[in-house]
Amino acid sequence: MRRYGYGKFILAAVVFAGFAAYLFWRRFGGMSRWELLLPVNVCTAALGCYVLSRRWVSSFPGSLFAGAIYGFGPFMLGLGKFHPTTGFLAASIPWLFCPAAFGGKTKWRRNAGLLAILPFVAIVAFFQAAERCHFFPVHAGARLCSDDLVGLFAPLVMADYDILNTTTVGFYHIPIAALVVGFAMLLAAKRLGIISLFAVGVVLGCWGRIFEVSSVMWLSIPVVCCSVVIGAGIQGLSLAGPADRKWLLAAAFVQAGFAIAALFLATKYFQVVLGLGDKYARLFVQTAEMYILGGVSVMILFFIARGKLRVRAVRWAILCLSIAVDIFLGARFMIAHVLS
Secondary structure (H helix, E strand, O other): OOHHHHHHHHHHHHHHHHHHHHHHHHHHHHOOOOOOHHHHHHHHHHHHHHHHHOOOOOOHHHHHHHHHHHHOOHHHHHHHHOOHHHHHHHHHHHHHHHHHHHHHHOOOHHHHHHHOOHHHHHHHHHHHHHHHOOOOOOOOOOOOOHHHHHHHOOHHHHHHHHOOOOOOOOOOOOHHHHHHHHHHHHHHHOOHHHHHHHHHHHHHHHHOOEOOEOHHHHOHHHHHHHHHHHHHHHHHHHHOOHHHHHHHHHHHHHHHHHHHHHHHHHHHHHOOHHHOOHHHHHHHHHHHHHHHHHHHHHHHHHHHHHOOOOOHHHHHHHHHHHHHHHHHHHHHHHHHHHOO
16 A cells, blocks of 8 residues: 555544544443444444455545445444444454455465455354354344335334334435446446355345354345445546436436335325324435435536536535435434434
8 A cells, every 4th residue: 555545544544433433422421341342343344345445446535435334334333233243243344355355466366256255254253153152142033124125225214113123234315326326337347256245145145044144244245345336436426427427317316216215105104193103204204305415416417427527526525515414414313223
């Protein structure tokens, strides 16, 4: 890593540590010794995903948001309901992918593909050792079910609904636009390795307990992959030209579709008798508002690209402000419910 790379690494670490301190500082007094590991977990996870994303994302903001989306995202923060060592294992996943990601540039390039199994080995080893010690970091009922699919586009609603019995596998709202663009870039570049890791992680996560491993932990692998893809997508949005307008429109349509779905569900919950569903209805309205903000932001980028305008500073300002607000509000909401 070159000298300026160390500077950016330190800056990213400071940003993540500062954000974690803001989220947890009011709760430090009431946390047990094990729970003090929670802010360490989110910082370690975010920094690990930042480092991993540098393999494919050259822009600092893109990598910074990739790290923040994993470390401070619904999945990582949702693991706070389990034993803190579970979060520590999830935080180590992006670090364990680094040898495979950067191994192609070292003397280990011939074995870089084999190094990709390190996270899988670590997960199996952790749960095998835990079982031998009669230690169960994840309760037996934790698994991905059909109700959790709502969390793919409305994770905050699911967190408020039943954080203890749901698996928050989704991402915050506006980064989904970058996920659409990132996956388009991934397919165009034929990154079969990342696609394979994502597919294997999803299959294992949906399969159930394998080698005594909770299916929840297998989901950390596709979440890491998607976080890196989002970082690449953010960079792609900042560089989009006239030829990329169709992908910008696709991202905007996805945001608009999710906004409409959230408003539809909000009307359903507002119709529940005695106002019992009003709380969730308001959350769906807030979800729709974030998707509308994301859609508007992407459409602004679309018209900038259509006009063949560079204005990279304006592009980055739109992306950074909208995504930062989404992560800030979402992470604060998740912490309030996980540690309530």
